[in-house]
Amino acid sequence: MNKKQKDQTTEQKILEAARAVFMEQGMAGARMQDIADKAGINKALLHYYFRNKNKLFEVIFLDAAARFMPRVSMLFESEQPLFDKIRAFTTTYMNMLSENPYLPTFILTEMHKQDGAKFLEKIWGGEKPPVEKLAAQVRKEAAKGIIKPINPLELILNMVSMCVFPFAAKPMAKLVFNLSEAQFKQVMEQRKTSVAQFIIDSIRK
Amino acid sequence: MNKKQKDQTTEQKILEAARAVFMEQGMAGARMQDIADKAGINKALLHYYFRNKNKLFEVIFLDAAARFMPRVSMLFESEQPLFDKIRAFTTTYMNMLSENPYLPTFILTEMHKQDGAKFLEKIWGGEKPPVEKLAAQVRKEAAKGIIKPINPLELILNMVSMCVFPFAAKPMAKLVFNLSEAQFKQVMEQRKTSVAQFIIDSIRK
DNA sequence: AGATAGTTTAACCAAATAGTTAAAACAAAA
DNA sequence: TTTTGTTTTAACTATTTGGTTAAACTATCT
Numbered sequence: 001m002n003k004k005q006k007d008q009t010t011e012q013k014i015l016e017a018a019r020a021v022f023m024e025q026g027m028a029g030a031r032m033q034d035i036a037d038k039a040g041i042n043k044a045l046l047h048y049y050f051r052n053k054n055k056l057f058e059v060i061f062l063d064a065a066a067r068f069m070p071r072v073s074m075l076f077e078s079e080q081p082l083f084d085k086i087r088a089f090t091t092t093y094m095n096m097l098s099e100n101p102y103l104p105t106f107i108l109t110e111m112h113k114q115d116g117a118k119f120l121e122k123i124w125g126g127e128k129p130p131v132e133k134l135a136a137q138v139r140k141e142a143a144k145g146i147i148k149p150i151n152p153l154e155l156i157l158n159m160v161s162m163c164v165f166p167f168a169a170k171p172m173a174k175l176v177f178n179l180s181e182a183q184f185k186q187v188m189e190q191r192k193t194s195v196a197q198f199i200i201d202s203i204r205k
Numbered sequence: 206m207n208k209k210q211k212d213q214t215t216e217q218k219i220l221e222a223a224r225a226v227f228m229e230q231g232m233a234g235a236r237m238q239d240i241a242d243k244a245g246i247n248k249a250l251l252h253y254y255f256r257n258k259n260k261l262f263e264v265i266f267l268d269a270a271a272r273f274m275p276r277v278s279m280l281f282e283s284e285q286p287l288f289d290k291i292r293a294f295t296t297t298y299m300n301m302l303s304e305n306p307y308l309p310t311f312i313l314t315e316m317h318k319q320d321g322a323k324f325l326e327k328i329w330g331g332e333k334p335p336v337e338k339l340a341a342q343v344r345k346e347a348a349k350g351i352i353k354p355i356n357p358l359e360l361i362l363n364m365v366s367m368c369v370f371p372f373a374a375k376p377m378a379k380l381v382f383n384l385s386e387a388q389f390k391q392v393m394e395q396r397k398t399s400v401a402q403f404i405i406d407s408i409r410k
Numbered sequence: 411a412g413a414t415a416g417t418t419t420a421a422c423c424a425a426a427t428a429g430t431t432a433a434a435a436c437a438a439a440a
Numbered sequence: 441t442t443t444t445g446t447t448t449t450a451a452c453t454a455t456t457t458g459g460t461t462a463a464a465c466t467a468t469c470t
Contacts (some may be wrong), residue, residue, distance in 0.1 A: 010417080026314065029233030032458060045418055047459060069381070102317070109231065109314045111376040112307070120380055128381060153382055153392060154399055157308070161370035166246065166362050169375070170317040175325055176274070176333060177358055194359055201353070202407035215447080237428065250448055252429060 003013055013039040014049055015059070022060045023102035026109055029055075061110060066123050068107045070096065076133040083204075087196040092134035094192045095168045096183075117169050131156070147203040155203070162195045218244040221255055221263070228307035231314055235262075266315060271328050273312045275301065281338045287346050288409075292401040295368055299397045302372045303390075309373040336361070338343045352408040360408070367400045 021030045032053055036043045039188035050056035070093055075085055097103065120126065135152035142149045166173060166188065174184050213221075222243035226235045237258055240403050241248045255261035275298055280290055302308065340357040347354045365377065371378060371393065 024317070026231060026233060028314070029318075031456090033456095043458085044421060044460080048417075051459095053458065069377070104287060105310070105314050105317060108373050108377070109310050111374075112310060116380045118377050128383060131382060150403075151395070151399075154396065154403075156365050157371050157378070157392075157396075157401060158400075160374075161366040164361050164374075165330075165366035165370040168313050169316075169369075171321050171367075172274070172313070175321045177336060187362075190356070191359065191362075192325070194356075195238060195363075198351050198355075198359075198363060202403050204419085236426090238426095247449060248428085249430080249450080253447080256429095257430065 009050055010039075010041065010045070011039070014046060018056055018060050019064075022057060023064070023106045026106065027053075027113070028056050040088075043100075054065075061107075061114065061120055064100075064103055065107055065111075065119055065151060067096065068098065068103055069123065072129050076130050082137055082147065083196075083200050084200055086159065087193075090159065090196045090199075092190045093160075093163050094188070094195070097164065098188060101167060101170065104164050108160070108168065145205055148205055150203055155199075159195075159199055166191065215244075215246065215250070216254055218246070219251060219261075223261050223265050224269070227262060228311045231311065232262050232266075233299050235342055236265075237260075252274070256344070257300050264291065266312075266319065267324060267327055269308055269312055270316075270324055272301065272305065274328065274334075277334050286353065287342055288401075291364065291383075291404055292398075295364065295401045296397045296403075298368050299393065299400070303393060306372060306375065309369050313373065350410055353410055355408055361406075364404055367396075367403070371396065 014035070018030075018035050021035045021038060025031075025034075030053075030093070032043055032046055034036065035056075036046045039046070045057075049190070050059070073088075073090055074092075078085070080088070120128070134156070138150065138152040138155060141147045170184065174181075179187065219240070223235075223240045226240045226243060230236075230239075235250055235258075236394075237251055241251045244251070251261075255264070277294075279297075280294055283290070284312060285293070318390065325333070339361070343352070343355065343357040346352045375389065378384065379386075384392065
C-alpha cells in the first residue's frame with residue numbers, strides 16, 4: 001500500500017472542488033465534469049473516489065450543515081452572563097460566515113429538499129441542542145429584572161436572522177443599497193459588533 | 206382570432222405550474238416535463254407558449270423578485286412616524302411571506318446566479334428605492350431624541366432579516382426547535398407583531 | 411527485474427431532458 | 441358547409457450528463 005505525501009492528496013483536491021461547485025450551483029446545478037475540471041482530474045477518477053454524485057454531495061452537505069449549525073455549546077452550556085453569550089456568538093458566527101459566503105443559501109435551499117431527520121441524526125446523533133438550558137437562563141435573568149421577558153425561541157431566531165440573512169442576501173443588498181464589494185464588507189465588519197448591541201438594547205431593562 | 210373564456214386560460218395554467226415548480230426546484234432542478242404535467246398539458250404546448258426554459262424562467266423570476274422587493278413606498282415616501290412604518294412594514298411583509306413560503310430561498314439562490322443589474326432594470330426601471338428619504342427620517346427622529354442614533358442601512362437590514370430569515374430557514378428551525386407545522390405557524394403568527402416591538406425596543410430612547 | 415496493489419486515463423454507454431416538427435383537432439367566420 | 445387561423449398533440453431529434461469499462465501507468469515491495 002502507498003500513501004500520498006504530495007502537497008495535496010487527490011481526495012482533498014476533489015473535496016475542495018466539490019465544495020466550491022456544489023455551494024455555488026446547488027445539487028441540481030452542479031456538474032460532475034465541472035468538479036473534475038476544477039480538481040484537475042478526469043470524471044472517471046472522480047467516480048473512482050466517490051461512487052456517484054449523491055454520495056459526494058452527502059459528504060459536502062453534511063460538512064456544510066455541521067458548520068452552519070455551529071458549536072452552540074457556548075450558548076447553551078457555559079455559565080456566562082446572557083449578554084456576553086450574545087456578543088460572543090454573533091461575532092464568532094459572523095466571522096465564520098464571512099469566510100463561507102455561499103454557505104447560507106446552499107444549506108437553506110438544500111434543506112428544503114433533503115430529509116431533515118436523516119441529517120440531524122448524522123450531525124448530532126439524533127440529539128438536539130439543549131435549548132431548554134438557554135431558555136432557563138433567559139427566564140432567570142428576566143426574573144432578576146436584568147432583561148425584559150422574551151420568548152427564548154424568538155430571541156434565538158432574531159439573533160441568527162440578523163447574523164445570517166445579510167450574507168444570504170448579499171447580491172440583493174449590494175443592488176438595493178448601491179454598495180461596492182468593499183463597502184459591503186465594511187458594513188458586515190461593523191455588524192460583527194452592532195448586531196449584539198442591537199439585541200442587547202432591545203431586551204435590556 | 207378567439208379568446209378563451211374558460212375558467213383559466215392555458216397561459217395562466219402554465220404560469221401557475223411554472224411558478225410552483227421553479228420555486229420548489231430552482232432553475233437547474235426544474236423539469237419542463239414537470240411543469241407541463243402540473244399544468245395538465247404536454248411539453249410541446251409549453252414551448253409553443255414560451256419559446257424555451259430561460260424565457261419562462263425569466264417571467265417567473267421577475268414576478269417573484271418584484272414581490273420579494275415589496276412596494277416599500279410606504280417606508281420611504283409617507284410622512285408617518287418611524288415606529289408606525291416599522292409596524293406596518295413587518296406585518297404586511299410577513300403576511301405576504303406566509304403565503305409564499307418558497308419565495309425567499311428561491312430569490313436568494315437565483316440572485317447569486319443571475320445578472321442583478323439586468324433585473325433591477327426590469328423591475329424598477331434602473332431606479333432604486335430612495336433610501337435617503339428614510340435615512341433622513343431616522344436622523345431627524347434621532348436628533349429629536351425619539352430614537353437612538355443608528356445607521357439606517359443596518360436598521361433596514363435588521364428589519365428585513367428578522368422578517369425573512371425564519372421563513373427561509375423553516376425546515377431547519379422546525380428540526381432544531383422540534384416544532385410541528387402548527388407550532389411553527391403559531392410562532393410566525395406571533396412574530397408578525399413581536400418583530401416590530403423588538404426593533405422599537407432596541408432603538409427607542 | 412518481476413509481481414502486486416493502488417491510481418489515472420480515454421473511450422464508451424445509457425438515461426434524461428430541452429427543444430422541434432408535422433399533422434390533427436378545434437373554434438370562429440364566411 | 442367550407443375556410444381560415446389558432447390550439448393541441450404524438451412522435452422524433454440532438455445534446456447533455458451521470459456513470460462504466462478496460463487498459464495503461466506508477467510506486468512499492470520482493
